[in-house]
Amino acid sequence: MARGYRFELVKLVSQWRIRLLLLVCWIAPALFVAAVSRQSSLPVDTLFGRWMHATGWAGPLVTLGFAGSWALPLLTSMVAGDVFASEDRLGTWRHLLVAVRSPRRIFAAKTLAGLTVILLLFAGLVCSSTAGGVVAVGDQPLPGLDGHLLTPGDAAVKVLLAWVCVLAPTLALAAVGLLGSVALGRSPMGLLLPALVALAMQLAQLLPLPVAVRLALPGYAFIAWNGLFTDPVQLGPLLISLAVSLLWAVTATALAYRLFLRRDFTNPAHDGAGRGAVATAVLPLVALMAVTVGALAPTSTGTGSGIEQKKVQRAVATAFAHLYRLQTTQLHRPAVTEKQLKASAACTKGDVSDDAKGPGNDWRCVVSWHLPGVEATGSAIYQLDITADGRFLADGDGPKEVNGYFLVRTPTGDEPNPLWQFDGTVGLLATP
Structure with missing residues (x-):
């Protein structure tokens, strides 16, 4: 086994x-974070992008958002999606079987080797982006998604935890890549499968889907790490998404193992592709999806999209008080103090003033x-853009002295106004 690995x-x-991928993952994030942190125009449309000039811990989180959407799916496609299909293209299966003499050891060796390379690429993204941010900007406190200030030590721990959480959906995509590589053989679709699955899930997250x-x-685990940066931490959606991702990883790997052991290696024309192999690979994952939705539907306390008026008001008021x-x-x-401010928010959605969702x-x-000591009540107006996954951008609309x-x-001297625009998140599950 060790020799095969x-x-x-x-x-x-x-x-x-x-x-080339290893070189890029260990160098490019540091250069990107360092360069962007020194620019006058920051990526304010991404989470923590507006804080890249203020703290070095914002850089790895901006990189994490990009990696979860694009980099990690492409990396898993390049590695896991080709680890079995390359033998079909080269026609070397029979030679490999003669040398190793065990399909089980071949599968385990290829899977572990692919996992090792993916972890090296993943570690490069983490270390490089963190080093670039801390060296270029410094080890300053980081404002969370509800405005509360994280000390440099707390920020470092939570940044690391956020990257660790994203490792679970990365493993799920890698397992899907293994399954596609085994089931589709030399077909290029096996190489593209993890990226296509990730793209489909991203598009689904843009839709107003039910919480379950x-x-x-x-x-969803690619964005559930946002809950780590609120106080209290939103652990419910995060733990559920991690469990779902690991379940997908185990199921897809088991299906790939089963298909690989049933393959006929004596026929050079057989590369594993076919309707039977595709059905065997796809139908169990569809069934897993249906079972997971059925299990979460009665247990999740969120209804509909999970974005409700009271939650929005509480999230905006809390972030405003901290900032x-x-x-x-x-x-x-x-x-x-926040207790002395007694901040509250009254929110409407269009013409709906009661029970907006x-x-x-x-x-x-x-x-x-x-x-x-002041009798007058202060007030400020915000326009909110809330996405389907619960993230919102609050844009200050006056008065000028506060958030305009x-x-x-x-x-x-002049400094960036923390109340002008700020990001936040609405918990999709009901909280007390």
Whole structure:
């Protein structure tokens, strides 16, 4: 087994495209994060993009968002999607069987070698993006998705946990790649299968799906790490998505193993492709999806899209209170606590003022707060764009002194206004 594993690992690493991927994953993220952090125009349309100039811990999270959408699916396609199909293209199965004399050892060696390369690529993305951010910007505190400030130590731990959580859906895509490589043989569809599955799951996440269906998709774990950066942590959706991803990984790997052992290696024209192989690979995953949705439907307390008026109001008011304190520190005003502010939000969606639900860019919130010793109630207006997965962007709409301009005048000069625009997340499951 050890010899077979080393042999397969050497075959993978000797390919020029794998070497190029390793080089890119260990160098490119650091250069990207360092370069973007020094620009005046930041990627504010991505989570934590607006904080890349303020803390080095925002860079690896921006990289994580890009990796979950594009990089990791493509990497798993290039490695796992080709690890078995390459033998079909070269016609070397019979030679390999003569040398190893065990289909089981061949499958295990190829699977472990592919997993090793994927982990090396994954580690490169983590280490490179983190090093680029910390070296270029520094080890400063990081504002969370509800505005509360994370110390550098807490930020480091949560950034690492977020990357570890994304490893579960990466393994699920790698298992799908193994299954496609075995079932489709030399067909190029096996190589593209993980990327196509990831793209389909991304498109599904854009739709206003019920909460149970959304959580039953293994790709939801690529965005469920957002819950780590709220207080309290939104563990429910995260743990469910991790369990679903690992279940998909185990099921797809078991199906690939079963198909591989049933293959006829004595026929050079047989490459594993066929209607029977495709049906054997696809139908169990469809059944798994149906069973997962059925299991989550009665247990999840969220209904419909999970985006409800009370949740939106609570999320906006909480984030505003935390960020107001940050602005107070910038302006060197007397310190105030969230309890003293008593911030609240009244939100409407279009013409619906009571029991508004669902995603959209027509949400409008009026935030009110109180300052100690001041009788007048402060108020600020925000326009919200809430996506189907619960993420929202709050855009300040006045007054100018609070959130109507992207800079605030401080005793040390102009600084970015934390209340002008901020990102947040609405928990899709009901919380007390």
